[in-house]
Amino acid sequence: MSGVVGNLSPKQAVALEQFRQQVSDLLLQLPAQSDHFLLRWLRARNFNLQKSEAMLRKHMEFRKHMYVDTIVTEWKPPEVLEKYLSGAMCGHDREGSPIWYDIIGPMDPKGLFLSAAKQDFIKSKIRDCEILQKECDLQSERLGRNVESITMVFDVEGLGLKHIWKPAIDTFSEILQMFEENYPERLKRLFVIKAPKLFPAAYNLVKHFLCENTQQKIFILGANWQEVLQQYIAPEELPKIYGGTLTDPDGDPRCRTLLHYVAPVPKSYYVRDQVQLIYEQTMMVNRGSSLQLDYEILTPGCILRWQFASEGGDIGFGVFLKPHKGQWQKAAHMKEVLNSQRYNSHLVPEETSLTCHQPGVYVLRFDNTYSLLKSKRIQFTVDVLLPGQLQSPKAGGSIQSEVAHGLDKEEPRSLLVVEPTASAQMS
Known part of the structure; x- marks a missing residue:
């Protein structure tokens, strides 16, 4: 049943x-x-x-803590979120459920996070959930039958590395978890359209926050996505740009008065110059030395992503490629994949990604050989995203450091988490 x-x-x-x-x-x-x-x-x-009761009682505490009962009428999102955060309700599916659209590509995650508090993002999504709930209640009255779930359409055309920026992914994961714990059985189906090659890597980062039942309601559509949408949404309820007949009063097929097309956040909204990152590892790069992090990439197309900050001054950073792990090499003897240069990461944290087009051992090298007086403390997080896999793989690798005195030493590390081991070698 x-x-x-x-x-x-x-x-x-x-x-x-x-x-x-x-x-x-x-x-x-x-x-x-x-x-x-x-x-x-x-x-x-x-x-x-027992579990259902615990879940419901926890939800009631959530409602009190977040003032959910009045969030639609008494809380107003910051202007920057109203203008530049994706998401809007538009029309109903063939069964009368509200449809929610998210147009992801143009969204500017970093600009949003520099302009609003994380708590405002969460409250904004709670508000959206409550608005959708009220629309379900209205539809139940209109149709004379229960309407309790929603259809979602995620347009991910233009999804890029900026969208998998770690602070944004962390907050989105928290929002997904909030949705799962406090709005159960609300999702009828979610259609992902125009998915680029990067989408599996992005989905891999958040999938484990979704229960199995929710995952089964997510459909990643191919080239026939318009035909599939039309099976579930009548033409007059589907914007013309998505294969229906719905337009704005002026004939605009993009339905800009209903759908929310965002743009990069103007810097005039910025309230801070950086977002506080939580890093997984901390190590010292001694004066006149460098530190090498090895990541063995077996599958072409993997994405190597890192974030780091330094204390004590700027730090040099570059990415190199060597054929085999377990063999320390000087930078001059490796292939330079990302040009080594000095970053002011003591002032602004650095977050970048690299698509690994060929297998091999990719070496992330922090360079302090130019500093004869100051050691640098670095904090960093490194991820490897596998192409075409909807799991959360981590990268295997090792750490090496080259210093002015001593001997080589290398210790293998497990997945993603970089265990600090030092080896000594002349630069």
């Missing part, structure tokens, strides 16, 4: 009555008291009464 009203097994029906009794002290405080509402929490936890 599906676990919805009108299609309950005898065991599910008993569980529903027991659940209603167990949360009877909450009923008057809940956003709704119907069987439809209660069953969402039961389905989310496979009709496990």
Whole structure:
């Protein structure tokens, strides 16, 4: 049985009555008291009464803490989020559910994070969820039947490395987790259209925050995406640019009065010059020395991504390629993939990515050989994103450092997390 009203097994029906009794002290405080509402929490936890009750009670604490009951009427997002954060509701699918569109490509994650607090992003998405809930309630009244889920369309044309910037991914993951824990069974289906080659790597970063049931509702469409959308959305409800007939009153097929097309955030909105990053490792690069981080890439097309900051002054940084791991080499004896140069990472953190077009051992080299007086403390995080895989792989590798005195030493490291080991070698 599906676990919805009108299609309950005898065991599910008993569980529903027991659940209603167990949360009877909450009923008057809940956003709704119907069987439809209660069953969402039961389905989310496979009709496990104890887990469903814990989930619902935690949600009520969430509502109090975030002032969810008044967030639509009393909280106004910062202007920069209203203008430059993607996401808008437009039309209804063939079953009457609201449709939410996210046009990802033009969005400027770094500009947004330099202009608004993370908590404002989260509250803005809570507000969107509540607006969609109110639209579901209105549709239920209009159609005379229960409407409780939404259809989503993610237009990811133009998705690039800027969208997988770590602070943005971390916040988006937190929002996904919030959605899973507090708005269960709200997603009917999510269509991803115009997906570029980078999409699997981006999806890989957030997939593990989604439950298996949610993952099964995500459909990555191919070249026939317009035909698929038309199967679920009537032409008059689908913007013309997406294959329907809906236009703005002036005939604009992009429906700009309904859909939200964003642009880069003007610097006039910036309230800070950098975003605080949380790094996974910290190491010292001694005066007159350098530090090498080795990453063995076996599959062409992998994306090597790093973020770092330095203390004590600027630091040189470059990426090199060598054929085999376990063999220390001077920079001059390796192929330079990313030109080595000095970065003012003591003032502004550096975040960059590199697509690895050929297999081999990629060496991230921090260079302090030009500084004879100052050692530098560096904080860094390094990720390797595999192409075409929807998992969260980490990179294997090792660390080497070259210093003015001593001997070579190398210790293999496990996935992603870089364990500090030092080796000594003349530069």
